[in-house]
Amino acid sequence: MDQELIVSIVKERLGIRTAVRDTYLAAIVGGVVKELEDEKGLVLDADNDYQRIFIVDYATWRYQSRDESGAMPRHLQFRMHNLLLHVGRSV
Template identity: 70%
Template sequence: MMDTATVVALVKERLGIRTTVRDTYITAIVDGVIKELEDEKGLVLDGANPYHLMFVVDYATWRYQSRDSDGAMPRHLQYRLHNLMIHAGGVQNDV
């Protein structure tokens, strides 16, 4: 299980945010990212796995920073997500 508070704290560190003003928004993004990875990508996230933890942090940070743009997910995130899905045996849903 992924600890949302830890992810939020790390996202804030990465962004250089020192106040709690944006915590509600960042927490919503983190919760959404975790839900997406688990429900849509079929991943079982392990909060004790630093690779899983940092992927969620980086993905949530990108989501926060790109909230007003239509840009595609950066290549490094796509590559890491693909590797997580292969390694964890995630199932892609054909829709």
């Protein structure tokens, strides 16, 4: 998964034009990818736009809700569930 591309898309979504938060955003994106691969057991495809946009949306939510304690939004829960069903887990 091209994490630099994902960070740039997250920045676009958030309207960030400088590199000031790049390190923090890269850590969030890396954490999301690691969670999906290690904890959820997904085999991610670097060329799959659906997966890439899910990671962008998940990382954006993590960034925007960093000071809140709340559940993941339903749309992200449904999409993660669909990824688990359709992409499958590594064995």
